Amino acid sequence: MKNRTSRLAPLFVSALLVLASPFVSANGNTDQFRVFHFNISPNGYPPYLIVDGNEPSGIMWDVVATICQRLGYGVKPEQIPRKRVDQMLLEGYIDGTPRAREWVENPERFLFTDPVVDIEEVFFVPGSAPFSYSSPEDLISKTIVTHLGYRYPPLEPYFEDGKIRRFDVSRDRDMFTFVLHGERFDAAVADKLVGKWILRNEGLQKQFSITSESISNYGFRLMLRKDWQAFANDFNAELARMKANGELDAILANYR
Structure with missing residues (x-):
């Protein structure tokens, strides 16, 4: 044991010197x-x-x-x-x-x-449900699945006065699960690239449509x-x- 320790000591010192270099x-x-x-x-x-x-x-x-x-x-x-x-x-x-x-x-x-x-936020809609978006007024009385803690500036005034309802979830993947299986949810809002990544990895591409109009483009x-x-x-x-x-x-x- 003594010999093994003596052999390791120089290596340990060398590692410290590398980290401190x-x-x-x-x-x-x-x-x-x-x-x-x-x-x-x-x-x-x-x-x-x-x-x-x-x-x-x-x-x-x-x-x-x-x-x-x-x-x-x-x-x-x-x-x-x-x-x-x-x-x-x-x-x-x-x-x-x-x-x-x-x-x-x-x-x-x-x-x-x-x-x-660039982040392009769009709506992901389950199946062939009728849904179109050109302005926030199109979402009045709808329930949108959103990411917990995220702000959506074009929609915030409508969320605050209750004209549009938001349902927060903490994981991006869960947003699509709730929309797909929850009857009271109309769409999820997410970055287009993020949503496509999740749907591809979950094999759900054919179960969602994506709005052509985005709500925002951010850096x-x-x-x-x-x-x-x-x-x-x-x-x-x-x-x-x-x-x-x-x-x-x-x-x-x-x-x-």
Whole structure:
């Protein structure tokens, strides 16, 4: 046992030295090792964030991991429930989370990067049920399945006065289950790419139709604390390069 311990000791010391070694940032400066604590949420947000496997994946994860590596950051995934994310970000427990600015109450408290991808929110309708959408007035007296904690700015005034009813669920996959099997639900509202991903993986493509009109198009970004302006500037510069040289398109192609 003594000999085994003596052999392992140098390896342990070497590992500590690697972790403590300087990181070289994208601009050539040498800084101590830095970690970007990135919220991926407990259930993810496929295909933008996927947490089913041993390691996170998804569009946003791939982009953030690529850019952070170039900026001299390791990325540590954090699984924070939606209702706690904003406060934990402000208090410094996490460093960033993916978010559309329009989904945030009091967005002026935060800093946002340039959009990584666009979110297009549409309605998913079960079977051949009669349903059309061109404006929120088309939804009056209907019940829409929505994601817990999400805001839908075009619909919020109608939700508040009860003209349109919302039914919140915490998992994107469950939204489609409720709509498909619940008689009192008329449609689910979700990002088109998210919905198509779920329906394809669940074998439900033929059981839903998708409205041609969307209720919104938002930029999906990183939401940071306001003191992360330098990081946001560097992130935006690398993101622009990825868009220009085709790297971002290659990542998107992996999830379509």
